[in-house]
Amino acid sequence: MKKDQLLTRRRVLLAGAGAAGAAATAGVFAAVTGGGPTGTVPAAGPQVRRPLNSSAYRLQPLTGYGPPHAAPRRTLVRRAPLLRFSGRGRHMVLTFDDGPDPRYTPAVLDTLAKYDVRAMFFVCGGMVADNRELLARMAEEGHVVGNHTWSHPLLTRLTRRGIRSEMERTCDVIEDAYGERPEWFRAPYGAWNRTAFRLGAELGMESLAWTVDTLDWTTPGTRSIVRRVENGAAPGVVVLSHDAGGDRSQSVRALRRYLPELLDAGYHVSVPRRHYE
Structure with a gap:
């Protein structure tokens, strides 16, 4: 598929999704700093599970996938990454790191598509270079x-030069394969420093960490991954999983189990939108 065709198809998708999301969602995720939420986020704990109609599974992004066209694209230089999101409603974010990997990423995408759920993929440029078609599918x-x-x-x-190269090359290959430059950045191993925050902001990216670590990279077993997600489920949390970097078959199987359970419990699994200064 040519890049201009990909861009056109993505614009159509975003326009339709933004309209549906604005009508279907009462609140908007507000970004908070790593030190704690600025809004009210209910504490984690046992959640009352209640059945939902199948139509409730058709979850849309909150108010679109990007900033208003008129918004200035200035990114705050942070001292700590975002850890979670606040706002009304039982919203959660699922994130997958280290891909795309043709052995596991398609299965993750298939499961998300089955329940019409959107997620975030923090990709490595070297993996994208060999699997551009998977980013086209994500778009x-x-x-x-x-x-x-x-x-x-x-x-x-x-x-500093090495960090910039790692970030900038990845921005370029994402733009080529996905159709847009990335607006979010996650440091490998969660190891940020002042230079990483500053360079990320210069490249227009917000830094996002996570609230719930599934520890799936340790291959603890499917049941263990599911349990960590269920025990950590709460409004505003960001769940960390992986779709590459090793044998991720447990991660794939776990997603197939916990995603429908989260939806049955009344959670809305979607993606955040950026707030620009």
């Missing part, structure tokens, strides 16, 4: 793609 299906560096290094051991 068509309304998922958000973030920057996870080119080669997954420990940024705190790199020079």
Whole structure:
């Protein structure tokens, strides 16, 4: 597919999804700092599970996938990454790191498509270079793609020039394959430093960490991954999983189990939108 065709198809998708999301959602996620939410976020704990009609599974993004066209694109330089989101409603965000991997990412996308759910994929540029078609699919299906560096290094051991190269090369390959430059960044291993925050902001990216770590990279077993997601489920949380970087078959099986359970419990699984300064 040519890049201009991909861009046209994505604009059509975003326009339709934004209209549906605005009508279907009462609140908007508001970004909060790593030190704690600025809005009210209910505490984690056992949630009352209640059945939903199948139509309630048709979840849309909150008010669109990007900023208003008129908004100035200035990104705050943070001292800590965002950890969660606040706002009305039982909203959660699912994120997947290190891909795309043709062995596991398609199965993750298939499960998300089955329940009409959007997620975030923090991709590595080196993986994108060999699997561009998977980013094209993410764009068509309304998922958000973030920057996870080119080669997954420990940024705190790199020079400023090295960090910029890791970020910038990945921004470029994402734009080429996905159709837009990334608006979100996640440091490998969760290891940010002042340079990473500053360069990310210069490249127009907001830094996002996570609230619930499934520890799926340790291959603890499908049941263990499911349990961690269920125990950590609460409004505003960001769940970390992986679709690459090793054997992720447990992660794929776990998603098939916990996603419908979250939806049955009344959670809305969607993607955040950026708030620009």
